[in-house]
Amino acid sequence: MKPAHLPPPSEITPEALYKDRRQFLKTAGALGSSLLIPAGAHAASNKPPALPSFKPGTPIPDESLTSFDTLTTYGNYYEFGPNKDSPGLNAHTLKPYPWTVEVEGEVLKPRRFDIETLLRLAPLEERIYRLRCVEGWSAVVPWVGFPISALINQVQPTGNAKYVEFWSLADPEQMPYVRYPTLDWPYREGLRMDEAMHPLAILAVGLYGRVLPNQNGAPIRLVAPWKYGFKSGKSIVRIRFVEKQPQTSWMRAAPNEYGFYANVNPAVSHPRWSQAKERRLGEFFRRPTLPFNGYGEQVASLYAGMDLRRNY
Numbered sequence: 195m196k197p198a199h200l201p202p203p204s205e206i207t208p209e210a211l212y213k214d215r216r217q218f219l220k221t222a223g224a225l226g227s228s229l230l231i232p233a234g235a236h237a238a239s240n241k242p243p244a245l246p247s248f249k250p251g252t253p254i255p256d257e258s259l260t261s262f263d264t265l266t267t268y269g270n271y272y273e274f275g276p277n278k279d280s281p282g283l284n285a286h287t288l289k290p291y292p293w294t295v296e297v298e299g300e301v302l303k304p305r306r307f308d309i310e311t312l313l314r315l316a317p318l319e320e321r322i323y324r325l326r327c328v329e330g331w332s333a334v335v336p337w338v339g340f341p342i343s344a345l346i347n348q349v350q351p352t353g354n355a356k357y358v359e360f361w362s363l364a365d366p367e368q369m370p371y372v373r374y375p376t377l378d379w380p381y382r383e384g385l386r387m388d389e390a391m392h393p394l395a396i397l398a399v400g401l402y403g404r405v406l407p408n409q410n411g412a413p414i415r416l417v418a419p420w421k422y423g424f425k426s427g428k429s430i431v432r433i434r435f436v437e438k439q440p441q442t443s444w445m446r447a448a449p450n451e452y453g454f455y456a457n458v459n460p461a462v463s464h465p466r467w468s469q470a471k472e473r474r475l476g477e478f479f480r481r482p483t484l485p486f487n488g489y490g491e492q493v494a495s496l497y498a499g500m501d502l503r504r505n506y
């Protein structure tokens with residue numbers, strides 16, 4: 195069913211596609227139409243599914259995308275090692291297909307979703323977001339995903355659901371560094387319910403128009419762009435609704451350095467360095483860090499009346 199003029203996805207360089215937006219849109223449309231299979235006909239497979247078609251994203255004015263090569267060779271995924279190049283070098287042992295996500299806790303309709311279902315739970319959209327790591331580097335990423343609110347609405351949280359926990363996979367067979375106690379595995383993060391329901395918060399299933407590379411959190415990961423990157427857990431296997439603010443892996447590791455909220459805030463220094471500036475991957479000069487990573491207009495109201503120095 196794949197049009198003959200298209201190379202297999204593994205041979206498409208995402209940046210080449212993006213260089214010619216029109217060709218890219220044609221390609222995305224063609225891939226989408228090859229997916230006109232009856233609903234429910236999918237079978238769990240160990241091969242990456244084709245990414246369903248998606249609505250193209252809106253570029254951020256005056257920002258260029260971080261290259262696909264940079265995004266896949268520099269980052270943090272401590273389950274695969276301690277260095278910035280560890281995820282790119284080691285994450286090939288992750289097996290993202292088949293995959294299921296358990297959604298449970300304070301919900302009326304707990305449910306286990308397989309990844310094929312999640313890929314079609316809601317219309318996919320491209321979201322071009324800034325990503326700011328607490329370490330002082332940043333990127334501009336063309337994610338493909340859907341608002342977490344679409345998943346939350348399906349499971350119907352109870353009135354006791356005040357927070358959402360996101361658990362990453364922790365399998366020493368696939369993730370060599372889970373054998374070391376560098377963090378309290380599984381990697382756990384969380385959002386307050388209203389943060390998770392915010393339209394900017396997405397579950398990403400793709401990057402640069404293709405399924406997520408392993409090192410970026412295949413097959414599904416959180417993206418909350420107004421928070422430091424560590425809030426956005428990769429390779430999510432469990433989403434749990436709870437009443438009390440959950441402990442996170444980073445709060446356990448260093449409570450004075452990493453708080454629950456972790457909103458990007460240039461005015462609050464990390465205990466060991468300033469957060470006033472950041473360096474975009476691939477650039478030389480540092481630029482000022484923006485409050486809420488530049489998304490203040492959309493999200494600041496979530497924190498009205500809160501002391502964001504205390505709630506870091």
Ligand SMILES: Nc1nc2c(c(=O)[nH]1)N[C@H]1C(S)=C(S)[C@@H](COP(=O)(O)O)O[C@H]1N2
Pocket residue numbers: 265268269270271272273325326327328362381409410411422423424425426427428429
């Ligand atoms: N499971 C898991 N998720 C994780 C991490 C991790 O080590 N393990 N690192 C976080 C950090 S510190 C950052 S900055 C982002 C990086 O995402 P990227 O590599 O896709 O840019 O992933 C976050 N999600």
Ligand SMILES: [Mo]
Pocket residue numbers: 270326327328329422423424
């Ligand atoms: Mo980070």
